Amino acid sequence: MDPISYTPIGIVHTPFTTPVGMPVQSVAAAGVAGTIELDPQWEEGLKDLETFSHLVLLTHLHQVTSYSLEVVPFLDDRPHGIFATRSPRRPNPIGLSIVRLVRIAGCTLHVEDVDLVDGTPLLDIKPFVPALDNRETERIGWFADRLDRLQSVRAYE
Amino acid sequence: MDPISYTPIGIVHTPFTTPVGMPVQSVAAAGVAGTIELDPQWEEGLKDLETFSHLVLLTHLHQVTSYSLEVVPFLDDRPHGIFATRSPRRPNPIGLSIVRLVRIAGCTLHVEDVDLVDGTPLLDIKPFVPALDNRETERIGWFADRLDRLQSVRAYE
Numbered sequence: 001m002d003p004i005s006y007t008p009i010g011i012v013h014t015p016f017t018t019p020v021g022m023p024v025q026s027v028a029a030a031g032v033a034g035t036i037e038l039d040p041q042w043e044e045g046l047k048d049l050e051t052f053s054h055l056v057l058l059t060h061l062h063q064v065t066s067y068s069l070e071v072v073p074f075l076d077d078r079p080h081g082i083f084a085t086r087s088p089r090r091p092n093p094i095g096l097s098i099v100r101l102v103r104i105a106g107c108t109l110h111v112e113d114v115d116l117v118d119g120t121p122l123l124d125i126k127p128f129v130p131a132l133d134n135r136e137t138e139r140i141g142w143f144a145d146r147l148d149r150l151q152s153v154r155a156y157e
Numbered sequence: 158m159d160p161i162s163y164t165p166i167g168i169v170h171t172p173f174t175t176p177v178g179m180p181v182q183s184v185a186a187a188g189v190a191g192t193i194e195l196d197p198q199w200e201e202g203l204k205d206l207e208t209f210s211h212l213v214l215l216t217h218l219h220q221v222t223s224y225s226l227e228v229v230p231f232l233d234d235r236p237h238g239i240f241a242t243r244s245p246r247r248p249n250p251i252g253l254s255i256v257r258l259v260r261i262a263g264c265t266l267h268v269e270d271v272d273l274v275d276g277t278p279l280l281d282i283k284p285f286v287p288a289l290d291n292r293e294t295e296r297i298g299w300f301a302d303r304l305d306r307l308q309s310v311r312a313y314e
Contacts, residue, residue, distance in 0.1 A: 001165040001196070001278065004217045006249040008158040025289050039158070042248060044226040047238030051298035058215070058251055060161045069201040081204030083282040086289065091199060092163040092280045094215055094251070098292055121158065123249045125240040129300045131307065132182050132243065134291040135255055141208035143286045150288065 008121035010038040010107075012059060014114045019063055022155045024074045025086065026097040026115045034099075034114035036122060038107040050104045054128035055111065060121040061093035074153050075146045084141060095120070098128055165278035167195040167264075169216060171271045176220055179312045181231045182243065183254040183272045191256075191271035193279060195264040207261045211285035212268065217278040218250035231310050232303045241298060252277070255285055 014034040016022045023029035036057075038046065049055075066089065072078065073085040082090050095116065102110040109125075171191040173179045180186035193214075195203065206212075223246065229235065230242040239247055252273065259267040266282075 001168075003162045003164050004278065004280070005160045005162050006251070007160045009248055011158075027289050042226065042240075045239040045248070046241070047227060047236075048241040048298055049238055051296055052241065053295040053297075054292050056253065058249075058253070069199065070204060079204075081206055082202040083199075084203070084205040084209065084284055086283055086286075090281060091166055091202070092215075094163070094281050096213065096215070096253070096283065098290070121161065123161070124247060124251050126243055126253065127241055127298060127300070128292060128294060129243075129297050129304075130292065130294055131297075131300070131304050132184050133255070135211050135285060135287065137210045137285060137287055139208055139210040140286050140288075141205055141284060143284070143288070147286075147288050 006123055008123060009042050010036050010122040012036050012116050012120040012122055014116050014118045016117050019117050019155045020157055023115045024153055024155050026099055026113045028150050029113045029115040031112055032114045033112050036109040036111060040107050043107050046104060052101060052127040055099050055101050056126040056128050057097040057099055057122060058124040059095040059116060060123055061088045061095045062121055063117055064088045064093040067091045074155055075149050076142055080142060163280055165217065165280060166199050167193050167279040169193050169273050169277040169279055171273050171275045173274050176274050176312045177314055180272045181310055181312055183256055183270045185307050186270045186272040188269055189271045190269050193266040193268060197264050200264050203261060209258060209284040212256050212258050213283040213285050214254040214256055214279060215281040216252040216273060217280055218245045218252045219278055220274055221245045221250040224248045231312055232306050233299055237299060
């Protein structure tokens with residue numbers, strides 16, 4: 001299949017200079033503040049965004065240099081197929097973070113609940129809307145036994 | 158900023174040969190059946206995925222040929238900044254769909270709630286986990302007045 005090329009629309013700045021020790025999901029990063037520096041060419045696209053409290057960020061997890069089809073995820077001690085985990089070591093390392101929008105000043109978005117390394121390239125911003133994005137599920141696989149670790153586990157090498 | 162290149166991991170097959178008339182979100186496509194044909198080189202990555210009821214699909218919206226920084230989204234009749242909408246006409250047209258997993262047979266995933274055009278390239282599959290992915294929000298901008306249209310509005314050119 002032909003490769004697809006995307007140009008980042010901005011950069012995410014965070015307190016984390018390395019993935020080691022980071023929260024493993026945005027829901028485990030409550031209050032962690034960061035900024036998004038949007039490339040000024042896209043500023044017009046931010047119109048009305050300040051009327052949303054939460055955003056979906058799609059990012060390129062640039063520090064991921066290799067993938068693995070079977071991984072032991074941070075939250076577990078058993079191996080699973082990569083697509084059954086949220087591990088960053090995926091064939092296409094696209095991150096999905098849900099962050100709280102604090103305010104927008106020009107091309108700078110102040111956000112909270114950031115689970116990303118400083119300097120992460122941003123691919124897209126979408127408004128988070130519960131009626132579109134929330135689901136009730138019947139089965140959550142291995143997570144069912146491991147969610148109690150979510151707030152305490154941190155990423156490691 | 159340097160472009161980033163991803164190779165699709167598979168193709169999504171759906172009943173929709175054109176975006177015109179499609180549901181505008183997966184939550185408005187209840188029961189619409191589709192299949193994912195994963196490239197066999199990634200099959201090992203599916204291990205344990207069948208124990209999840211819902212999946213996040215990140216896709217390349219290949220029929221989008223241009224972007225617009227201000228759009229009138231399908232659900233509204235007023236213009237908004239592209240990042241304050243879920244319109245496909247984005248600088249990087251990456252789709253986020255939440256689908257129901259019915260069953261997996263080899264490299265074929267049978268899914269429901271599909272809001273994608275037949276032949277859409279697939280970039281990533283993540284397991285949907287409410288404790289990670291659901292949020293309560295304070296503000297949903299213009300959607301607050303327009304969600305009543307969600308199940309009836311269909312995409313147009």
